[in-house]
Amino acid sequence: METSPQGIELHDGPILLRAWREDDAGAVYLACQDPEMQRWLPELPRPYTEDDARAFVSEAFGHGGYKFAVCEHGTVVGSIGVWLANHETGHIGYWCVPEARGRGITTRALRRACRYALDELHLERLELHTDSDNMPSQRVAAKVGFQREGVKRSYLRHPDGQRRDSVLFSLLPGELR
Numbered sequence: 001m002e003t004s005p006q007g008i009e010l011h012d013g014p015i016l017l018r019a020w021r022e023d024d025a026g027a028v029y030l031a032c033q034d035p036e037m038q039r040w041l042p043e044l045p046r047p048y049t050e051d052d053a054r055a056f057v058s059e060a061f062g063h064g065g066y067k068f069a070v071c072e073h074g075t076v077v078g079s080i081g082v083w084l085a086n087h088e089t090g091h092i093g094y095w096c097v098p099e100a101r102g103r104g105i106t107t108r109a110l111r112r113a114c115r116y117a118l119d120e121l122h123l124e125r126l127e128l129h130t131d132s133d134n135m136p137s138q139r140v141a142a143k144v145g146f147q148r149e150g151v152k153r154s155y156l157r158h159p160d161g162q163r164r165d166s167v168l169f170s171l172l173p174g175e176l177r
Ligand SMILES: CC(C)(COP(=O)(O)OP(=O)(O)OC[C@H]1O[C@@H](n2cnc3c(N)ncnc32)[C@H](O)[C@@H]1OP(=O)(O)O)[C@@H](O)C(=O)NCCC(=O)NCCS
Pocket: 036, 037, 040, 041, 094, 095, 096, 097, 100, 101, 102, 103, 104, 105, 106, 107, 108, 129, 130, 131, 134, 135, 136, 137, 139, 140
């Protein structure tokens, strides 16, 4: 692993996690048109514009957020980020492009990002939230060793005002699978 934040490259088999680049904006724009993304990620701007994608890929790496493009054979297939919080904890979020789903890519990416967060960022607790009906995301979390802590009632607010429950998962050092 290199020391410069922009140069960090994390590998897991054919999967590479690297910092976002300006020329990834088109792939992010296309991915964020997917109705499943809009269904499960209430924080996504609607409509999601090319300017939104350019802003997403140009946000600074580190300094509170470690956002990685997930690549397979040089193509962007997803996103995973670790956001730092108080008390040496971190929050994780992810998505995968529709065409690449169901092949274990996000499971690999999450496992690698968690190893980085625990071993290199020295975080002592990682959290992630999913909509209570988002079974693929909950399955990804469980496969990597996250423990289901419980339901946060009415935790999510969608742009149309709809409120949804969220499931809280956490991972502690020694639990990564
Ligand atoms: C959630 C998401 C990131 C998963 O990415 P992925 O690369 O397809 O995930 P993986 O292939 O590593 O694993 C998916 C798992 O979910 C399972 N799964 C898929 N649909 C399912 C369903 N309806 N019910 C239960 N499990 C399901 C798959 O079988 C697989 O588990 P398995 O390996 O035990 O068979 C992807 O579906 C996505 O981007 N969704 C839209 C955005 C999103 O929901 N982001 C997460 C917000 S918390």
